Amino acid sequence: MSSTLQDAPLGDVPFTEEDFTAIAAMVREASGIMLGPTKRDLIYGRLRRRLRALSLGSFAAYRAVLDGEGGAEERVRMINAVTTNLTGFFREKHHFEHLARQLLPSLSRQGHRLRIWSAGCSSGEEPYSLALTLLGTLPDLAARDARILATDIDTSMVETAATGRYPVERLAPVPEALRGHHLLPREAGQVEMGPEAKALITFRSLNLLGPWPMRGPFDVIFCRNVVIYFDKPTQRKLFDRYADILVPGGHLYIGHSESLFRVSERFQHLGRTIYRKLR
Ligand SMILES: C[S@@+](CC[C@H](N)C(=O)[O-])C[C@H]1O[C@@H](n2cnc3c(N)ncnc32)[C@H](O)[C@@H]1O
Numbered sequence: 001m002s003s004t005l006q007d008a009p010l011g012d013v014p015f016t017e018e019d020f021t022a023i024a025a026m027v028r029e030a031s032g033i034m035l036g037p038t039k040r041d042l043i044y045g046r047l048r049r050r051l052r053a054l055s056l057g058s059f060a061a062y063r064a065v066l067d068g069e070g071g072a073e074e075r076v077r078m079i080n081a082v083t084t085n086l087t088g089f090f091r092e093k094h095h096f097e098h099l100a101r102q103l104l105p106s107l108s109r110q111g112h113r114l115r116i117w118s119a120g121c122s123s124g125e126e127p128y129s130l131a132l133t134l135l136g137t138l139p140d141l142a143a144r145d146a147r148i149l150a151t152d153i154d155t156s157m158v159e160t161a162a163t164g165r166y167p168v169e170r171l172a173p174v175p176e177a178l179r180g181h182h183l184l185p186r187e188a189g190q191v192e193m194g195p196e197a198k199a200l201i202t203f204r205s206l207n208l209l210g211p212w213p214m215r216g217p218f219d220v221i222f223c224r225n226v227v228i229y230f231d232k233p234t235q236r237k238l239f240d241r242y243a244d245i246l247v248p249g250g251h252l253y254i255g256h257s258e259s260l261f262r263v264s265e266r267f268q269h270l271g272r273t274i275y276r277k278l279r
Pocket residue numbers: 030031032033083084085086087088091119120121122123126151152153154157206207208209223224225226255
């Protein structure tokens with residue numbers, strides 16, 4: 001039996017330095033994500049699957065598709081393939097505890113409007129953790145104008161997030177006190193987020209480097225484990241825009257390995273990668 005491209009093993013197609021450099025430049029231009037030389041094998045593996053799906057025999061042919069007429073659609077798929085989407089419910093749980101104990105009580109005294117943005121929400125665990133925190137902390141939530149915006153550049157992640165369905169084992173970190181009636185058992189070991197949690201969140205695909213259609217202002221922004229892939233000038237511009245779209249004194253939560261040191265002077269560090277807008 002003759003083998004086809006569909007059957008070919010993943011190590012078979014040459015991936016030249018020129019291919020990697022051209023693709024890394026395209027990814028950076030489109031998303032801000034920097035792909036250093038250590039990412040070469042990872043990118044090869046992820047994009048080799050795209051070549052297979054398109055029945056292409058070389059990266060030169062793939063680059064021609066990306067550059068050609070109709071390449072925009074494949075560029076979206078390429079970005080979906082290269083993003084790192086690692087996430088989890090109540091990841092870095094001290095952020096949710098800070099929000100519940102320190103922030104929500106004072107915000108709820110200030111008025112009934114509450115806007116939170118999960119920027120780089122991946123498959124949705126972060127915004128649903130925010131929704132469960134709100135539902136478990138604010139007894140008068142139904143009477144409030146509270147909304148969570150959840151965005152990601154990866155369109156496939158946004159679609160997954162919007163379904164609100166997860167394998168039951170992924171829900172293990174959800175604190176007992178916040179589960180209430182919000183985790184609905186479904187067939188095949190799945191759990192679906194309940195309607196009250198879903199109703200709080202709007203999911204959208206959005207490139208953080210492009211124009212933002214929303215006006216805000218936001219009381220709280222979670223942008224965690226996203227800018228780690230961006231260079232410093234890109235981070236500077238982004239945090240400046242976050243400061244602009246936050247209310248005075250608004251809060252920004254970033255990932256545990258990220259920092260605003262020498263990136264933005266518009267925030268005060270409150271500790272544990274929690275920041276408050278100064279100006
Ligand atoms: C590692 S995940 C972090 C998910 C979640 N915030 C958390 O901390 O668990 C990073 C996410 O950032 C998204 N991302 C990367 N570049 C982006 C960009 N330019 N605009 C919007 N989202 C981006 C990726 O698609 C990915 O889903």
